[in-house]
Amino acid sequence: MEEIILKIIIKSLLVIMLIIYGSIAFTMNYRRWRKRRLNLIEETFANVTSFYLYPDPNIEPDLIKIQRTFRKIGIVPSKPRNVQYLIDLMIRTQRSILGENYLKLKTLFTQIPPYGASANKLGSKRWYIKARGIREIYEMNQSQYVKELIGLRNHNNIYVRREAQIGLIVFLGWKSLRFLPYLKRQMTLWQQIKIVEKLNDLYPEPDLFYLRKAYQSEKPYANELIMRIIRKFNIIEDVRYIINFLDNPNFDTRESAIYCISSFFLNEADLSEIKKKFYNISNIEQQLQLLKYIHKISNEIDLVFFKDLLYNGTDIIKLSTADILWNNGYKEEVQEYYYHQYAKQNDGEMVSV
Amino acid sequence: MEFDFSYYIFWTLNYFFLFYGLLLIALYFFAIILSSKSVATNKRKARFLQVNDIVSATDIPSITLIAPAYNEGQTIVENVKSLLALQYPFYELIVVNDGSTDNSLSLLIEKYDLEPFDSTFITQPIPTATVNKIYKSRKLQYKQLTVIDKNNGGKSDANNTGINFASTELVLCTDADCIIEQDSLLKMVRPYLEEAEQEVIACGAAIGIINDSIIKNGVVQELKLPKRLIPMIQVVEYIRAFLLGRMAWSEINGVMLVSGAFGLYARNRLIEVNGFNVHTVGEDLELGIRLRKHMEEIKVPYKMVYLPETLCWTEAPNSIDILVKQRDRWARGLWETMALHKNLFFNKKYKDMGIFYYPYWMFFELGAPIVEFIGLLSLIIFGLMGLINWNVAVLLFICVYLLGCIFSTIAIFIYVKNFKHYDSGKEVVELLLAAYLEPFVYHPVLVYGQIQGYYKKIFSLKSSWGNMKRKGFSSNP
Amino acid sequence: MRKALVIQEDIIILKILERLVLLNHYDCRAIRSINDLNIEDQSENFDIIISDILFEGISPLDFVFQIQEIILHKSLIIVTNMGQKKIQNEVVASNKVDGFFAIPLDMDHIKKLIA
Numbered sequence: 001m002e003e004i005i006l007k008i009i010i011k012s013l014l015v016i017m018l019i020i021y022g023s024i025a026f027t028m029n030y031r032r033w034r035k036r037r038l039n040l041i042e043e044t045f046a047n048v049t050s051f052y053l054y055p056d057p058n059i060e061p062d063l064i065k066i067q068r069t070f071r072k073i074g075i076v077p078s079k080p081r082n083v084q085y086l087i088d089l090m091i092r093t094q095r096s097i098l099g100e101n102y103l104k105l106k107t108l109f110t111q112i113p114p115y116g117a118s119a120n121k122l123g124s125k126r127w128y129i130k131a132r133g134i135r136e137i138y139e140m141n142q143s144q145y146v147k148e149l150i151g152l153r154n155h156n157n158i159y160v161r162r163e164a165q166i167g168l169i170v171f172l173g174w175k176s177l178r179f180l181p182y183l184k185r186q187m188t189l190w191q192q193i194k195i196v197e198k199l200n201d202l203y204p205e206p207d208l209f210y211l212r213k214a215y216q217s218e219k220p221y222a223n224e225l226i227m228r229i230i231r232k233f234n235i236i237e238d239v240r241y242i243i244n245f246l247d248n249p250n251f252d253t254r255e256s257a258i259y260c261i262s263s264f265f266l267n268e269a270d271l272s273e274i275k276k277k278f279y280n281i282s283n284i285e286q287q288l289q290l291l292k293y294i295h296k297i298s299n300e301i302d303l304v305f306f307k308d309l310l311y312n313g314t315d316i317i318k319l320s321t322a323d324i325l326w327n328n329g330y331k332e333e334v335q336e337y338y339y340h341q342y343a344k345q346n347d348g349e350m351v352s353v
Numbered sequence: 354m355e356f357d358f359s360y361y362i363f364w365t366l367n368y369f370f371l372f373y374g375l376l377l378i379a380l381y382f383f384a385i386i387l388s389s390k391s392v393a394t395n396k397r398k399a400r401f402l403q404v405n406d407i408v409s410a411t412d413i414p415s416i417t418l419i420a421p422a423y424n425e426g427q428t429i430v431e432n433v434k435s436l437l438a439l440q441y442p443f444y445e446l447i448v449v450n451d452g453s454t455d456n457s458l459s460l461l462i463e464k465y466d467l468e469p470f471d472s473t474f475i476t477q478p479i480p481t482a483t484v485n486k487i488y489k490s491r492k493l494q495y496k497q498l499t500v501i502d503k504n505n506g507g508k509s510d511a512n513n514t515g516i517n518f519a520s521t522e523l524v525l526c527t528d529a530d531c532i533i534e535q536d537s538l539l540k541m542v543r544p545y546l547e548e549a550e551q552e553v554i555a556c557g558a559a560i561g562i563i564n565d566s567i568i569k570n571g572v573v574q575e576l577k578l579p580k581r582l583i584p585m586i587q588v589v590e591y592i593r594a595f596l597l598g599r600m601a602w603s604e605i606n607g608v609m610l611v612s613g614a615f616g617l618y619a620r621n622r623l624i625e626v627n628g629f630n631v632h633t634v635g636e637d638l639e640l641g642i643r644l645r646k647h648m649e650e651i652k653v654p655y656k657m658v659y660l661p662e663t664l665c666w667t668e669a670p671n672s673i674d675i676l677v678k679q680r681d682r683w684a685r686g687l688w689e690t691m692a693l694h695k696n697l698f699f700n701k702k703y704k705d706m707g708i709f710y711y712p713y714w715m716f717f718e719l720g721a722p723i724v725e726f727i728g729l730l731s732l733i734i735f736g737l738m739g740l741i742n743w744n745v746a747v748l749l750f751i752c753v754y755l756l757g758c759i760f761s762t763i764a765i766f767i768y769v770k771n772f773k774h775y776d777s778g779k780e781v782v783e784l785l786l787a788a789y790l791e792p793f794v795y796h797p798v799l800v801y802g803q804i805q806g807y808y809k810k811i812f813s814l815k816s817s818w819g820n821m822k823r824k825g826f827s828s829n830p
Numbered sequence: 831m832r833k834a835l836v837i838q839e840d841i842i843i844l845k846i847l848e849r850l851v852l853l854n855h856y857d858c859r860a861i862r863s864i865n866d867l868n869i870e871d872q873s874e875n876f877d878i879i880i881s882d883i884l885f886e887g888i889s890p891l892d893f894v895f896q897i898q899e900i901i902l903h904k905s906l907i908i909v910t911n912m913g914q915k916k917i918q919n920e921v922v923a924s925n926k927v928d929g930f931f932a933i934p935l936d937m938d939h940i941k942k943l944i945a
Contacts, residue, residue: 006748013755020762024781027770046845053937054849092405093842099936101846128397135401158549159401190402190546193412201934228412251621255522259412285621288476289520316476323474408884409911409933438889442914493924494891535886570887 037074038085044073045089052108053101063111070112083117091139109140122148127157134160138167146171154184162191169198174207180214180222187221196228206233215241223248224256231260239264243273246290247280254286262293271298275305284316291317295324303330310337363740366731373724374753377717381760384601391604392596392661392771402546404539408440414522414545415443416538416617419515421508422448422529426455430464432529435571437498441538445497447515448529452482452505461500466491470499479513479628482506487518508613509629509636516623525617527665532563532573533615537664541617544658554644555618555657557611559595561774562588563666573666578780583676585787586795587669592784593764596661603659607710609645611657613637615665622647633693635686642694642711649703663774677802684722684806691719722803754792761788833874834944835901836860837881838909843933847880847909850937854944864888867901875902878944882910883921890917894924907943909935 048069052061074082090109097105118140121133134152137145149171152164165187168176206229214226227242229235242264245257266274274294281287291309295301301324309321310333322334407413418436422429429448436446450458461467467488475484482504490498503514512526523545527533534540537558544553564579579585602608611618613636626647629636641657648655670676691714698715700707735741765784769775775784808814834856838844841862848860856878859871864885879901883890890912897906905928908921913932921930929943 002742002745003748006745006752009752010748010755013752013759016759017755017762020759020766024762024766024769025778027766028776028778028781031770031776042841046842049842050845050849053846054853057853089842092840096840096843096933096935097846097937098934099938101937128400131401158547159398163401186549188547188549189412189414193410193546196412197410232411283621284478285624316478319474319476326474327471405911409913411914435887438887438892440884440912442912442917493920494889494895496920572887 037082041073041075041082041085042089044069045086045093049093049105049108053104061108063108066108067112075112080117086112087117087136087140091136094139106141118142119145122152127160130155131157131159131163134163134167138163138170141170143171150179153179156185158186158188161185162188162194165191166194166198169195170202173203174199174210177210177214180225181217181219183217183219183222187219187225189224192221192225192228195225196232199229200232206235208235208238211235212238220248220250220253223253227256227260231263234263236264239266239270240273243270243277246274247277249282251283251286254281254283258286258289258293262289262296265297275302284314287317288320291320291324295328301325301328301330303333306330307333307337310334311340359735359738360740363731363735363738366727370724370728370731377721378756380713380717381597384597385760385763387601387604388597388661389767391600392767394604395600395661396771398547399540399543402543404440404536407539407542407546408442408536413443414542415445416441416523416525416542417445417447417515417519417521417620418525418527418538419512419519420446420448420527420529421451421511421515422453422457423451423505423508423511424453424455424457425529426453426457426460428530429457430460431571433461433465433498435532436527436529437495438535438571439533439538440535441542443521444538445499445519445521447499447501447518449511449515450500450502451507451511452503458500458502462488465495465498465500467498467500475518477514477517478624479517481510481514481517484514507631509631509633512636513628513631516620516628519620522620523617524620524623525615526613527616528614528667530668531560531614532568532571532666534664534666535572537615540660540662540664543660545617545619548656551606551654551656552648553619553658554622554648554655555608555611555616555641556660557599557608557616557658558660558662558664559599560591560612560614560665560667561663562591562669564668564671566666576774578775578783579669579671581671582787582790582794583673584669584671585783586791587676589761589765589784589788589791590795591669592768593761595659595663596767597760597764599659600661602710603657605705606656607705607713608657608659609641609706609710609714610638611641611659614667618644630693633686633689634682635688635690638686639690639693642690642697642706645706646694646697646703649706662772673798676798677805680799680802681806681809684803685810687714687719688807688810691715722800723807725800726804757792758789761785761791832856832877834858835871835874835876835879835881835903837862837864837879839863839882839884843909846937847940850941851878851880851944854941856944864893864900872901876904878905878907879903880907880909880940880944883908883917884910884912891920891924894921894926898926905943907931907940909933909940 048066052066055061070086075086077083094102094105094109118133118136119142121129121136122145124130124133134149137149146168149164149167152160153168155161155164168179211226211229214222217223217226223245227245230238230242239261242257242261245253246261248254248257271294274290278287278290281290306321306325309317310325313321322337326334420436425432433446433448448461467490470487470489472484472487475487484501484503486502488500488502490496499518501514501518503511516524523542525538525541541556541558544556562579562584563573563576564584566573566577567575578588599608616637622644626643630639633639645657670679694711697703697707697711699712732741762785765781765788769781775781832855834851836844836847836851836858838847839862844860844862848858851858861867879897881897883893885893906926907929908927909931911933918930918932921927929940931939
């Protein structure tokens with residue numbers, strides 16, 4: 001009985017193996033063929049675009065010929081994957097070009113497919129299709145769908161809501177920051193980076209009215225985003241916003257604050273504020289980063305502050321402080337400290353600064 | 354009726370092996386489903402965060418690459434050159450010369466025009482062996498390079514020195530003799546850029562085997578399958594381990610091991626757990642477990658992730674004796690780590706790690722060679738006693754063998770479907786043949802090496818890392 | 831006729847730059863990687879090279895420092911995706927480049943340099 005069962009199992013396994021072999025063979029051949037097809041589309045697109053942007057003298061680009069060229073290489077409604085690849089190429093190109101050529105490209109791209117594919121994707125249940133649709137909408141400047149994007153800004157899938165939020169920035173600019181206090185879900189670092197990038201590329205003049213409205217956000221990711229915006233646009237008048245977060249209980253928020261503040265050269269009042277906050281930071285590595293920054297932007301060494309750290313800081317802070325003082329003309333103070341340490345070990349006395 | 358003790362043992366063992374085997378097969382099937390899902394999801398996510406987007410971005414995390422080096426004089430200059438050529442805008446390279454007795458340091462000083470750097474007040478959050486000197490380059494094009502010369506303390510100690518000296522958010526620990534893909538940092542940083550509710554504390558990627566391939570300027574010019582059978586089988590083994598195993602774990606946040614040859618960590622978390630353990634040869638697994646325990650204890654949601662792509666290449670043991678030494682060491686490392694963290698065993702405090710992941714490692718990673726060894730002994734003893742139905746035994750063996758072949762074939766299929774390596778029919782056929790020969794030629798050697806390692810641990814026999822003589826990477830075909 | 835060499839991995843940017851350069855009366859050799867350089871290229875003295883800095887096996891700064899030894903040229907313009915301020919400052923500080931453009935870029939700036 002066991003023998004019969006085992007023989008049946010063995011035969012089934014052999015059949016499965018054959019199916020997998022067939023799948024491997026098919027996959028390899030299909031991939032090779034598909035790669036050739038995609039290379040052809042990419043090369044054709046590159047040629048078409050370059051000749052369109054820089055035609056021969058006295059020759060006008062022929063859009064009908066361009067459309068025919070694309071149809072010949074398989075950019076037709078019945079081949080949606082080819083159409084999708086072309087859309088990706090168009091987006092990639094548009095993101096690489098600025099100036100007059102950017103406007104020329106926009107004109108060209110309205111004349112060739114994507115056959116209205118992007119809006120259809122918004123209705124898909126699959127997150128990657130939906131998110132792709134949103135990306136295409138804002139990259140191809142289809143601003144008529146901005147209401148749909150507003151509805152997707154709190155979607156439960158992180159990629160969908162990311163693309164929706166980026167899309168809102170593209171279409172609404174600084175005004176879209178008014179949604180920031182009402183975002184319910186986590187925003188990733190990449191999202192923050194893209195939002196700042198899009199604002200910088202498309203709306204380089206900061207609109208402080210809307211930015212400051214967003215200050216009421218309490219979520220850490222919103223705070224981090226605002227700090228990055230302040231840093232990117234060098235809004236020195238709002239640098240206090242960043243300073244307030246230097247001793248925040250959240251590690252990542254402090255990390256962002258220290259990173260963002262390091263772009264600024266501060267006045268004495270702000271510098272004093274930072275020195276006060278220094279003592280409240282619970283992470284030694286972050287304190288070290290801030291210490292290096294304080295030293296970098298100070299016109300002269302604040303001996304009171306540094307000596308306090310030298311005598312009363314943690315071991316690691318003491319070493320860094322000693323390093324700064326030693327290399328900035330205060331070798332005697334460092335030697336004095338170590339002499340006192342040696343004496344204290346012998347006498348057991350407390351030493352005050 | 355007399356009670357036949359041997360018959361009782363025979364059937365008890367039979368049911369145990371049957372249960373163990375069925376459970377393992379079920380786990381493998383789950384792994385296939387999970388890893389397929391994981392690979393597909395990773396591919397979809399990658400479309401939304403491509404390397405061209407990352408390479409041009411500001412505000413991305415800075416990374417320090419730490420490369421411990423011990424007596425790598427033959428290849429150190431070229432290796433450092435290739436590590437300096439990685440495509441990432443914000444990274445530093447720290448080469449830690451771990452008390453080399455050859456001319457590694459002087460070669461670096463000469464080639465990269467290094468000068469000593471004032472290290473009187475260097476801070477060392479993690480205690481390490483004495484740091485002698487720190488060097489930086491006078492040349493603008495090498496300003497991201499730091500070379501730390503220290504007393505010998507082992508690979509873990511060297512990594513800890515690098516972690517101390519790094520000032521970036523992330524650190525990548527690698528071996529100086531590994532070849533790293535040029536865009537690997539751009540890909541490895543993705544999980545950190547996309548972390549949301551769960552903090553990413555470690556990220557790993559697949560490691561590939563590069564024996565007999567053509568390397569030029571530290572870059573894989575032409576990837577070839579190894580000519581010899583032993584390393585070729587390891588190609589299959591690595592594909593299975595990374596693509597099926599690690600990706601399946603990654604899908605359920607069950608990764609406990611990020612390979613020491615290529616792992617990207619959050620530096621602040623490494624400092625919190627005091628870096629690598631210098632007292633074990635399984636330092637990568639031990640660190641992974643310790644990091645997870647730490648995050649559970651401070652109650653911060655976290656994950657350790659794996660990328661399905663091969664981003665790091667290394668040379669695999671070419672011969673049986675070197676392979677045995679390597680697996681002996683891995684087995685000792687596994688034993689040490691399991692013993693060190695035995696408090697995890699079915700400990701609800703550590704949630705899934707205590708209830709599922711650690712027990713899995715105990716029963717199916719640590720336990721597998723022991724079960725196999727006992728199985729082999731049982732076969733011999735009960736065969737001699739005439740208790741074995743050889744017809745059924747042979748058919749069962751064929752069944753199990755075919756199942757193993759199917760798992761390997763599926764792994765190769767997933768690899769071929771998703772990645773560009775080994776894309777010729779000849780190479781795929783060679784890989785499949787290697788996979789089918791593995792149980793006869795390779796697996797017994799593996800079990801022997803592992804049992805040898807356990808034997809050394811049980812009887813406290815001294816052993817060390819050992820020295821794998823490397824052929825080095827050939828620039829000529 | 832003036833000679834130009836364009837090296838860009840992205841075929842679209844490569845073709846656009848190639849057209850731009852051709853229309854400005856250059857003989858243009860357009861390749862996607864430094865591995866595609868042949869012996870003739872290495873014996874030319876190009877009037878201009880428009881190149882990326884991201885190549886396999888060589889760091890960006892190393893490339894900028896060594897390019898003159900690999901290919902003779904009079905002028906070097908960098909067009910790259912990795913165009914952060916930090917990278918730009920380092921490359922420009924080498925004093926070996928005549929222009930540095932991060933993608934996305936306005937081709938008119940390059941046109942002014944090569945005219």
